[in-house]
Every structure is written in structure tokens, then in C-alpha cells.
Amino acid sequence: MTGSARDSLRGRVALVTGGARGIGRAVALKLAREGCDVAVNYYNSHEEAEDLCGEIVAQGRRAIALQASVASPESISEMFEAYGATFDRLDILISNAASGVLKPAMEMTVKHWRWCMETNALALNLLARHAVPIMPAGGRMIAMSSLGATRAIPGYGFVGASKAALESLVRTLAQELGPRGIRVNAVSAGVVDTDALSHFPNREDLLAEFAERAPAGPSLTPADVADAVFLLCLPEADKITGQTLVVDAGFSISG
Numbered sequence: 001m002t003g004s005a006r007d008s009l010r011g012r013v014a015l016v017t018g019g020a021r022g023i024g025r026a027v028a029l030k031l032a033r034e035g036c037d038v039a040v041n042y043y044n045s046h047e048e049a050e051d052l053c054g055e056i057v058a059q060g061r062r063a064i065a066l067q068a069s070v071a072s073p074e075s076i077s078e079m080f081e082a083y084g085a086t087f088d089r090l091d092i093l094i095s096n097a098a099s100g101v102l103k104p105a106m107e108m109t110v111k112h113w114r115w116c117m118e119t120n121a122l123a124l125n126l127l128a129r130h131a132v133p134i135m136p137a138g139g140r141m142i143a144m145s146s147l148g149a150t151r152a153i154p155g156y157g158f159v160g161a162s163k164a165a166l167e168s169l170v171r172t173l174a175q176e177l178g179p180r181g182i183r184v185n186a187v188s189a190g191v192v193d194t195d196a197l198s199h200f201p202n203r204e205d206l207l208a209e210f211a212e213r214a215p216a217g218p219s220l221t222p223a224d225v226a227d228a229v230f231l232l233c234l235p236e237a238d239k240i241t242g243q244t245l246v247v248d249a250g251f252s253i254s255g
Contacts, residue, residue, distance in 0.1 A: 008234050010035030013087045017070050017127065018097030020045035023144060023192060025052055026222035027094055027229050034230060037062040039083055041097065043069055062086070070097045070123035071115070080130040092233055093131045095124045095143040100159035108158050120162035124169055128177070128184075137181025140233050143170050144225075145188040145244060147252055163188075167244050174242030183241040185232050189225045190214070190248025214249035224249075 014031045018024040019040040028038050029052070038056050042049040042065060049065035056063035064086050068079035083090070099119040101112045124143050131141065147153070148160030149167050167186050174184040191209075211218035228247040231237060246252060 008034070009092075009230075012091035013037045013039070013089055014092035014094065015039040015041065015066075015083065015090055015127075015131070016094040016096055017041040017068075017123070018043070019094070020048040020052055020065075023189065023222045023225050024094070024096040026226040027096065028052060029055065030223070030226035030230050031092065031094075031233070032056040032059055032061045032063070034233075035061075036092065037087065039064050039066055039087065041066045041068055041070070041079060043067065043097065070095075070127065071099075071119040073126055076123075076126045076130060084134075088134065089136060090131050090134050091136065091139055093127055093135070093139075093141045094229065095127055095141070097123065098144065098159075100156075100162065102155040102159070104155060105157035112158055116158040116162040117165060120159065121165040121169060124166060124173070128173055132177065132180070132182070135180075135182055138235070138238070139180075139182040140237075141173065141177075141182065141184040142229055142232055143167075143184075143186045145186045147188060147190060147246070147248060149188060149244075151252070170244065171242045178241060183232075183238065185241060186244040187225060187228050187232070188244050188246045188248070190220050190246075190251045192220050192222060192225060213254040214251040215254060216249035217251070220247070220249050220251075 014036045016024050016028045019028045020042040028040055032038050040049045040052055053063035053065050066079045066082055069075040100116045143166055145163045145167050148156045149163035170184050170186045177184055225247050228245055
């Protein structure tokens with residue numbers, strides 16, 4: 001497609017953590033369609049990751065599946081060692097893998113706090129330390145946040161706090177890495193009906209409320225979020241850094 005956006009990312013290499021399912025999978029596929037080779041990180045979803053790599057390879061791109069826990073410095077080091085056996089550069093880092101415990105804050109423990117913070121916030125810093133040495137000017141780091149970073153959601157307190165910490169870290173890394181030509185941003189998604197949402201006891205209520213209140217609704221898909229991530233990867237987004245792009249069909253502005 002001569003002169004189209006599909007030429008903009010051709011030849012670049014992306015790493016998507018938590019890329020085997022849900023939003024991560026949609027992002028990996030979107031970047032592959034737009035020209036990227038893709039490394040798909042996963043924790044438990046081995047078959048899904050391999051299937052996704054097969055889809056990407058079928059599009060004429062290179063793809064590898066990399067098992068690692070993003071909460072573990074040692075596991076991340078091993079992942080990047082395996083990454084280096086196939087790719088010698090990293091143009092786009094998508095920090096998407098997330099986890100947490102859905103309970104009222106008064107029922108949570110120190111272990112729960114550490115798990116949320118290390119998986120959802122610290123991971124970005126660990127990933128960045130390995131990515132920067134092989135990321136050229138023009139590189140992109142994009143972290144996936146959620147509306148819980150700024151809104152009180154029942155049972156989401158510790159996860160929300162970790163997402164708020166993540167967005168703060170995005171601003172810091174944007175400032176520190178800006179002189180290298182690396183842009184760091186976050187994408188905060190609204191209510192997306194993925195496997196992760198199935199763990200919410202009020203899933204149906206959340207979807208119904210979103211459909212009623214989102215002016216650009218009534219639903220938000222992983223592909224919608226992936227499209228926003230893609231926009232931040234384009235050269236035209238070079239002056240956007242340290243920001244959190246909210247993709248929620250207007251849900252958060254409606255009451």
C-alpha cells in the first residue's frame with residue numbers, strides 16, 4: 001500500500017508483553033499488519049502464543065513466543081537473552097501484561113500489594129532497562145493502563161493504585177529517555193470485554209453501564225485499543241510523550 005500508514009512501521013520490531021490474549025493479542029496483530037516483526041511474551045498461555053505467532057508469520061512477518069514473568073527481574077533478563085537470539089533491535093515495547101487481586105482494600109495484604117505493584121508498575125521499569133540499549137532513536141514504549149488509575153472502582157483498589165503508579169512512571173521515563181529520541185506513553189482503556197473482565201463479579205453491570213454511558217459506544221473492543229496504540233507508534237506522534245491516552249468511547253466524561 002504505497003503512501004499508506006502501513007509503510008510507516010515496516011521493518012520495525014515490537015515486543016508485546018501479555019501478548020497471547022485479549023488486548024495484547026489485538027495489539028500484536030495490529031502491529032504485524034502494519035509492518036512489524038513481533039515478539040509475543042506470555043506467562044501461561046503457551047498454545048495461544050504459538051498460534052498467534054503462526055498468524056503473524058502467515059502475514060510475512062517474523063514472530064517468536066517468549067515465556068516470562070514480567071514481575072521477575074531474572075525472568076525478564078532471560079526473556080531478553082532469548083529475544084536477542086532472533087532480533088538485534090527493539091523499536092516498540094508494549095508493556096501490557098497485568099495481574100492483580102479483586103478484593104476490597106481493607107481485605108488486602110502486603111503480598112497482594114507487592115504482586116500488583118511489581119507486575120503492573122515495576123515491570124515497565126525492568127523492561128525499559130533491557131530495552132533501551134537496543135532501542136534506536138524513534139523508539140516507542142507504551143504501557144497499558146486503565147480507568148482505575150484515576151477512578152474508584154469497587155474491588156479494584158490495589159490494581160488501580162498500581163496503574164496510577166504506572167502512569168507516574170511513564171511520565172518519569174518520558175523525561176529521562178526523551179533525549180535519546182524514545183517516546184514513552186500510556187494507553188488507558190475503558191471497559192473491554194476480555195477474559196480479564198470475566199474475573200469481575202459485576203462484569204454484566206460494568207458492560208451495561210458502559211453501553212448506556214459511552215457516547216461513542218455501546219462497546220469497546222481490543223481492536224479499538226490496539227488502534228490507539230498504533231497511532232502512538234507512528235512517526236507523526238513523535239512530539240507526544242509522557243501522556244496517558246484514554247480510549248473509552250467517552251465513558252469517563254459522561255457522569
